[in-house]
Amino acid sequence: MKYYLGLDVGGTNLAAGIVDENCNLLHKESIPAGAGRSVEEITSDMAKVSKSVVKHLGLPMSKISFWGIGMPSYVNPQTGLLVHANCFGWKNLDIYSYLQKHSSLPIYIENDANCAALGEVLAGAGKGYHDVLMLTLGTGLGGGIILNKKIYAGADMMGAELGHTKLCYHGSSCTCGQLGCAEAYCSATALIRQAKEALQGNESSVMYELCGKNPEQLNAKMVVDAYKMGDQVAQNVFLQYVDYLSCAMSSFIVIFRPEIIILGGGVSNVGDTLLLPLKKKVMENTYAADVIGVPEIRLAECGNDAGIIGAAMLEKYGMDRKKNGVS
Structure with a gap:
């Protein structure tokens, strides 16, 4: 052995x-x-x-x-x-x-x-597949590309920075110093920022109570909890976040056409609460999806x-x- x-x-x-x-x-x-x-x-x-x-x-x-x-x-x-x-x-x-x-x-x-x-391809949700794309929805937006069961990172081996592809021209600031990166819209940090912005003038939102009336204490779980409770502000925020994520994923799909896309990180832990609306939006936002379909979207299994x-x-x-x- x-x-x-x-x-x-x-x-x-x-x-x-x-x-x-x-x-x-x-x-x-x-x-x-x-x-x-x-x-x-x-x-x-x-x-x-x-x-x-x-x-x-x-x-x-x-x-x-x-x-x-x-x-x-x-x-x-x-x-x-x-x-x-x-x-x-x-x-x-x-x-x-x-x-x-x-x-x-x-x-x-x-x-x-x-x-x-x-790791996910060898022992987790991607086992048995050769061409896989993984996104990690955490503090940032991590991205990994596996082609023919090998890591792909470009000619100089420093590419595949999926989180720093542009989603919005001159958009929100990213931690990398650029504007409009996918990470600035699709990470857990981005979801929290979007929720804080939505809370301004909306103190009646359930999110305001969940964070102890202190928006600085707001986290992604509180946003999702309020969304599941039917809070309108939280629903607007979460579904907009899903739309952002689906747009980023649709771009990756038309470029790489992976067999599956695996989602990991904190936001993915909410399971079907994320997957169900996300799959619908990916179908709507991906080129020729009605004709050739889209890859399967699956949650990561190996965790940390x-x-x-x-x-x-x-x-x-x-x-x-x-x-x-x-x-």
Whole structure:
């Protein structure tokens, strides 16, 4: 049996796990990421939690031939530098030099959204499919594209940033600094912003009560709860959000024509409350949908494990990207 080591790096947690050759997650551990600390401290903890899962299973490190890491960024294949991990404030960072201080294993770094998409294809909702698109509806709008069961990220391996495709010309500000990105309309953060805007002058809305009459405490669940309770303001907000998301998805569909689209992240946890109106809107907004149909839309199944599984299996299913920053 072969074993693979994967690490999913986020702004909140560092989650590591051991995956076998059948893509089963055998053991995982998670520790706080501690964003705001030094690069040395965070990369040391990345190695520490990764080594801990290996030790837990009683495996010698010699049994692990590879360390796969999902990061909220890309590594530039020409320079070997981590481009921009916004949650840590890292930009053009020589990430390999820090990690190599703690491990002699070959290191493979990939964008975390791509890892999550690969994990779902190998062990979750995308199992059995070859061409899959995944969107993560969380703090941002993560996107991953799997073509022929391999990660696709363009000629320079730094593409597939679906959340930063333009949805509205000169539209709302995005955290990336651009205007009108899909992320600024389709993320959980966007849903909350839209609800706060709608609450202005609408204090009679159920949402106002659910957030304790303090809109700054409003979250996505409160918006959905008010929507399900029949609150008109919440219904207007949520259905507009669904419309935004369907428009973004319709563009991705006509470009890639995936077999299925998988939805993950916090907003997807509401299940059919999102899926039913979304499927209807995708049919309405997608070119030639009445003739050729649209891909199946399915909820993610692996949860937070998808990123670990995908990272662990990068050596087998990832792109031909540099390892340890060396060709």
